[in-house]
Amino acid sequence: MTRDEITTGLAEILEEVAGVTPDDVAEGKSFTDDLDVDSLSMVEVVVAAEEKFGVKIPDNEVQNLKTVGDAVSYIEAQS
Amino acid sequence: MTHTDVVVTGLGATTPLGGDVASTWDAMLNGQSGVSALTPDWAEQLPVRIAAQLAVDPAELLDRVKLRRLDRSEAIAIIATNQAWADAGLADSGLDPERLGVSVGSGIGGALTLLAQDDILEASGPRRVSPHTIPMLMPNGPAAWVGLELGARAGVHCVASACATGAEAITLGMDMIRAGRADVVVAGGTEAVIHQLPIAGFSSMRAMSTRNDEPEKASRPWDKARDGFVLGEGAGAIVLERADHAAARGARVYARLAGAGITSDGYDIVQPHPEGAGAVRAITKAIADADIDRREIVHVNAHATSTPVGDLAEIKALRQALGDHPVLTATKSMSGHLLGASGALESIATILAIRNGVVPPTINLDDPDDGLDLDVAANKARHLEIPAALNNSFGFGGHNVALVFTRA
Numbered sequence: 001m002t003r004d005e006i007t008t009g010l011a012e013i014l015e016e017v018a019g020v021t022p023d024d025v026a027e028g029k030s031f032t033d034d035l036d037v038d039s040l041s042m043v044e045v046v047v048a049a050e051e052k053f054g055v056k057i058p059d060n061e062v063q064n065l066k067t068v069g070d071a072v073s074y075i076e077a078q079s
Numbered sequence: 080m081t082h083t084d085v086v087v088t089g090l091g092a093t094t095p096l097g098g099d100v101a102s103t104w105d106a107m108l109n110g111q112s113g114v115s116a117l118t119p120d121w122a123e124q125l126p127v128r129i130a131a132q133l134a135v136d137p138a139e140l141l142d143r144v145k146l147r148r149l150d151r152s153e154a155i156a157i158i159a160t161n162q163a164w165a166d167a168g169l170a171d172s173g174l175d176p177e178r179l180g181v182s183v184g185s186g187i188g189g190a191l192t193l194l195a196q197d198d199i200l201e202a203s204g205p206r207r208v209s210p211h212t213i214p215m216l217m218p219n220g221p222a223a224w225v226g227l228e229l230g231a232r233a234g235v236h237c238v239a240s241a242c243a244t245g246a247e248a249i250t251l252g253m254d255m256i257r258a259g260r261a262d263v264v265v266a267g268g269t270e271a272v273i274h275q276l277p278i279a280g281f282s283s284m285r286a287m288s289t290r291n292d293e294p295e296k297a298s299r300p301w302d303k304a305r306d307g308f309v310l311g312e313g314a315g316a317i318v319l320e321r322a323d324h325a326a327a328r329g330a331r332v333y334a335r336l337a338g339a340g341i342t343s344d345g346y347d348i349v350q351p352h353p354e355g356a357g358a359v360r361a362i363t364k365a366i367a368d369a370d371i372d373r374r375e376i377v378h379v380n381a382h383a384t385s386t387p388v389g390d391l392a393e394i395k396a397l398r399q400a401l402g403d404h405p406v407l408t409a410t411k412s413m414s415g416h417l418l419g420a421s422g423a424l425e426s427i428a429t430i431l432a433i434r435n436g437v438v439p440p441t442i443n444l445d446d447p448d449d450g451l452d453l454d455v456a457a458n459k460a461r462h463l464e465i466p467a468a469l470n471n472s473f474g475f476g477g478h479n480v481a482l483v484f485t486r487a
Contacts, residue, residue, distance in 0.1 A: 019144030040148075043210040 001053070001079060003027070006072045009052055010045075017044045027069030035068075055079055082368075083257045086487060087333045088325050089167025089318030090427050091159040091267075095311050095414055098135030099162055103424075104431050107413055107439040108460045112295035114309050114415050121275040127282045129294040130273045131311030131415025148211045149224065150189035151271035152314070156221035157228055159314035159423075160265050164229060167318040169263065172328055179231040180261035181222050183269060183316065184238035184248040186419025186474070189216030190272045221269045221314075233261040241474030242382070244268045245315060245422030246482055250339040252319045262324045267316030267423035278310060284349065286386060298416070299443035300383035300409035301390050301451045308384040311415025315423030317430070332487040334430045337467065338369025344477030351389050355396025357479040362400035362469065365481035371467055373401050376483065378438055378468040380429040383409035384416050391450040393471060398453060406463055407455045408432075412442045422472035422480065429470040429484050437462050 001009075011025035018041045024034075031037040037045065046057050049071070055078040057065075065071045092099065095113025096106035106113070113131040122128045137154040138146060146154060160183065164170065192215040199207050214220055219237035226235035234255065238248040245268025252266030281287050288307040290297035298309040325332055342364065344357035352358070366373050379397060383390045390409075397405070410428045417424055432438050437460050444457040467485040472478075 017144075017147070019142070040210040047206060 001076070003072050003076060006053065006075050007068060010049065010068060010071060013045055013048045013052065017041055017048060025068055027067065027072060029068050030066055031068070049075065053079055084322030085253045085256050085319050085336045086322045086325050087317050087336060087430055088320045088330045089163040089169070090333065090430065091162030091164070091166060092313065092315040092424055092427055093133060093135060093155050093158045094313035094315070094417070094424055095131035095134055100427060102134070107410055107428060108437065110413065110440045110442045110458065110460070112298070112413055112442060113311065114294040114297055116294055125275060125278055125282065126289055127278050127287045128291045129288070129297055129309060131309055132273060133312055148215065150192040150215040150220060152185050152189060152269045153215065153221045153224045155271060155314040156183055156269035157224055159267060159269070160225045160316040161228065163265060163316040163318050167320070168330060169318065174263060176230045176232040178233055178262040179229060180233040180252065180255050180264040181226040181229065181231045181235040182238060182248045182252040182255065182264055182266040183222040183225050184244040184419055185218060185221055185269050186239065186241045186244045187270065187272045187277065188218040189220055190277060191274055192216040194274055194276055225265060229265060231265070240478035240480070241476050242416065242418050242421055243472040243474035243478035243480045244419035245424070246426065246470065246472035246480035247341060247422070247478065249317065249319070249336070249423065249426055249482060250341060250480060253336050253339060256319060256321050262321045264319045265316055266319055267314065268420040269314035270418040270420045271312045272418070273310060273312050281310065288385060296443050298385045298412050300381070300385045300412050300441055301448050301455060302444050303446045303448050305385045305387060305390065307386055308411070309415040311417045313414070313417045313420050313424060315420050315427050317423065317426060334433050334484045334487050336482065337371065337485040338365045338483040340364030340368060340481040342479045344479065346477055349475045351392045351473060353392055355392040357477060358393060358396035358471065358473060359400045361479035361481040362396065362471070365469065365483045369467070369483040369485065371483070371485065374404065375467040376401055376469050377405050378432055378463060378465045379405045379407045380425045380432070380468065380470045381407050381409050382471040382473045384411055389473070391448065394451060394453055401469070403453055405453070406438050406461060407453055408438050409441045410439055412444070422470070425472070426470050426482060426484070429468045433465045433468050433484055433486050436464055
């Protein structure tokens with residue numbers, strides 16, 4: 001999977017879970033500050049991402065995933 | 080004792096009869112039934128396959144992402160209270176949020192969420208259980224969401240007294256204003272538990288009508304052929320306001336909430352007292368609290384759920400506490416039984432009866448029970464000048480709540 005494909009997949013999840021407009025999702029965007037994803041929704045995003053990309057994202061890693069790019073890198077490394 | 084005057088300045092509802100108060104009231108005056116067949120697959124195995132389902136689905140009104148975080152009972156509580164809030168014209172009134180309270184209860188709470196998340200837990204494991212589960216199923220969830228929507232900061236309360244919940248929540252709202260803790264309280268009830276488990280539970284108690292082939296005729300309070308209540312879903316809300324506060328801002332006043340009476344039976348967990356002793360005391364207290372003569376109460380919106388025992392116990396209580404002059408109605412014949420929301424919806428019907436001078440009908444009263452020795456607006460709305468009216472609500476657990484509304 002390319003980084004673009006992972007970003008697109010995350011954008012689909014973010015739209016479903018938190019109502020984020022897909023066009024707003026880019027690697028530089030912060031989940032909380034730019035995309036308004038609250039902590040409970042972030043839990044949903046993580047679980048949906050695990051399912052979609054077939055990876056494990058432990059809770060202690062989630063705090064390091066500040067931006068979409070962080071998440072893309074983590075998923076890319078795991079898959 | 081003289082009380083602070085409390086008036087009603089806003090109404091809101093989403094019910095099996097309509098998506099708002101106006102459509103619900105029109106349907107009531109026309110004697111329409113909100114009961115229909117249950118079509119989901121799970122209904123096939125149930126002895127009861129009818130219910131009074133919402134006329135307007137909340138998905139038509141609320142944003143999809145927001146709905147993911149709301150139990151159905153919370154979603155409809157928000158819809159009803161937003162209507163009441165807008166109706167009261169309080170949005171841009173400059174009301175201090177620290178003087179605004181919320182009292183919204185539910186009889187059963189977020190059961191649909193509990194059951195749906197349990198399905199997910201069983202099928203996919205604990206990690207897939209939604210992080211929104213707890214705020215969706217907690218009993219105070221509807222009140223808390225309403226408080227959040229309105230920015231209420233004088234206290235957000237959740238009353239739970241089964242089918243008396245809506246009326247008790249309204250009483251608490253009145254008490255908050257009388258005690259000086261708030262100037263405005265948005266009060267009411269909400270319920271959304273049309274699902275196979277609650278239906279199976281109620282029907283195992285033999286409390287529900289099994290008239291599956293004639294849904295519209297299933298809810299028939301005081302009729303000889305009644306065989307139990309029909310489960311309904313919905314939410315109702317009223318805006319209670321200190322009378323001088325309402326007057327100062329030139330608000331439209333629907334009616335005065337003159338008094339309330341609350342008692343408990345101390346008799347049985349589900350059976351009403353056969354003579355309605357707790358109900359008699361509640362009605363008597365409400366009249367005393369309202370400081371009016373009982374003859375002024377010429378209309379009663381009865382609890383009457385269409386169960387064989389309960390309907391007649393209430394008649395005995397009304398005769399003893401009020402006399403034989405009032406004109407009764409049971410709007411559950413049309414709306415079904417909204418459990419924790421019923422006291423709120425029926426308060427709205429009582430208030431509109433006073434304001435419009437018309438008693439909505441009790442439909443399906445074709446063959447009155449021999450024990451029905453009071454006057455009922457059977458099958459047709461009846462015009463009546465109503466200076467004061469009573470709304471009764473009783474709940475499993477032996478809760479009795481009587482509310483007295485008077486003309487503004």
